[in-house]
Amino acid sequence: MSGRVRIKDIGLRGDQPLAEIDTDELIPLPPPYDNPGGTIQELKPDAAERMVCNLDGVVALSLPHPESPEEERALVDHFAEGLKKLFTRENNWSFLQPLTLAMEYCVGCQTCSDACHVFKASGQEIYRPTYRSEVWRRLVKKYAKPNGKLMAPLTGADVDLNWTTISRLYELAYRCNLCRRCAQVCPIGVDNGLIAHELRKLFSQELGWAPRELHEQGTVLQLQVGSSTGMNQVLVKDNVEFIDEDMTDETGIEVTTPWDKEGADVLLIHNAGEIMSWPENPGAFAIILNAAGIDWTLASEGIEYDGVNYGLFYDDVQLARIALKHVSAAKKLGVKKIVMGECGHQHKAIMTVADRILTGELRDVKRVSCLPLLEEIVFSGKIEFDPSKNDFPVTLHDPCNIVRNLGIVEPQRRILRYLCPQFREMTPHGVDNYCCGGGSGFAVMSGNNFTDWRVAVAGRMKFKQILDAFADQPGPEVKKYVCAPCSNCKGQIRDMLQYWGALEKSGITYGGLVELIVNAMVDVKEPFIKWEMH
């Protein structure tokens, strides 16, 4: 589709993409990452026959075509039903007030556009936070309000509800990281991130459409097996035992992880992805908590060993099911508090978003971030540190779910300022940070050519920030560390550094916060941080 894209174009000419991404037109990166400025693999020639690919030449969701006009009609009708349900108290009390405010009071000033890392990196009209929202708003006005069609010429509700519209809108709901940077700058307080979230909910809760990685391989698998990684209780204990042995060999410190300790002060819940992909992170936690004398445990009951809750990104029902299980099992074990491991969305799901559905005796279990606990430990004097062991450039990525959404800004910084002599901030940082591009589940989504898009487009601003933070020592001879205290952010940063070859070209690697803490411990003789891509 050529020319400037209009709102109503979303429902027109469904046989061709609404927009096309030219990587040469993306915001430039500094050398040696400027030529080429990234590539996005073209879809296979038969892709359009197998699935819907009419948004932007990228396919995250592999939505099949309806098999008949009747099925197509039924799906569109279903969507219309869902649109109405979003505005009912029974079905959507959970977000009705913020959603209604976002629906009715956007003044169309486009202030949010420049706050969005996806739009800023690409300049694509369809990635403006308001594009998706305005399509949805016009659909609501026309199809979910009394006399909507009659009033359409006045209200500007010119979007047609058809298969093209809903199939594009489904894909477009997954071009937003739900980081809410747009909401932060909105003069009215309208939350376009929330609108993307509610659209995802509509698709999931009414039509049963959700990314396979988040639903079948995510929440459903977690509720069935215990973890979205597929690990059951036996396997997770085995894996952690291996990690303990490795850590003991590596550090010379006897590392043991306690399991299912009734009445423990702290129940630590990791994102189980850490155990699979970054074992040094749970290992480092064990070393620190043991050294500080914390009365802690991991738990194997139910889903208690995996803090993941992808329901946060697309489905209130799945969110509630998982959050209730997390806290119920902690209550049963009699622990005093749940401490969130280095996982941003886990923080947000259990600590705030699910807070108000945790009623009655579930309130007995307190929920707290690992970051203030680590700060307490580091400054308690219980562990001896030698900051010179961390004398290399370090920058900090602020996970949106921990920083912008929960306001936990300073504990991690106080630790880094103390333990890392060459710590430097990105610009902007703190609550004004840019999302890594992996937020809202993207980091685990890799269908078709979506990984290319999330790295080259969604992660572009973050990669630029990382390069800028290390601009004083750009060469590979100086090893540099991006501290990202969040599992999904680490997954995205790993993919980003690999995509650009940043370890080889610039000496940049990444990891969590606890790894830096252990690396600075006097009792740990060998360097804990490995300068390799993992």
Next chain:
Amino acid sequence: MMSGSIPLAVCYGLLAIFVVAFLIRSLKIARLPLHLRWELAPVPKEKGRGRYGGSYLEEFEWWKKPREESLVAEVAYMLEEIVFLKALWAHNRRLWWFSYPFHIGLYLLVLAAFGGVLASGMAAVGVAGLGWGILPKWIVWVAGVGYVLTALGALGLLASRLADPKLRLITTPVALFNLVLVLAVAVTGALAVTTVPGSAVDAVAFGRALLTAGPVPHMAGVLTAHLILAMAFLAYLPFSQMMHFVAKYFTYHQVRWDDRPLERGGAMEREMQKLLQQPVTWAAEHVHADGRKNWVDIATEEVPR
């Protein structure tokens, strides 16, 4: 010069629509159910932390310590936003140059309107005459500056909406109509102030007539047109997007800044328990809703392992 009058019934009708619709729409937002926590930093009331976006969740074992909130910091943030449109200044400077005079102009007109009501009230009870003291003069100046600023701002915003492709992208006919309506109110007001001798005294007399249900004075045509347009604008306001000044209270105080945790045994918990009893009708298979099961049933059902 043309002149005219306005039937009292029309005035009361328009003002009644304004008051009733304004209250209903505001109450409708306020009465929307308690939602899940959805706060967004910075939360300025967080004492000592709000300036950098921190919250009480930065404290280990925060529940053992009293919540420290700063009303001064919250009010200071609100004043900066209301008086200077700080968010727009910081993030969309180009539009601020039009939006700022537009809003400041409207603030002045509201102030002048209050002055007008005060003067009319005093005239109605006989405390003062129509030309009492300096009040009408003061009203004329405030209103005059308000009309000019509002008109300039509205013109700028209108031109931006028509000329700037990114604004045109999401501009609807209604949004243009809103600006034209405000522009018409401001221009007629400015004309009345500048071309009609004693317009403020006439306006106060009109106000007295409204308050006492007395005879509406005969006024200059442009002033009559202005008063009709102003009242029509008020009647229309609650049905429009321009109610965003009310919505903004809720987006900030009840969404972005509402970081209250639920307290066991508290009113919030009781409200939440009622909400969780509502039946669910979402149709996707994995929800397992049948229209009878409530949120508790659905969220706590066991999945076969």
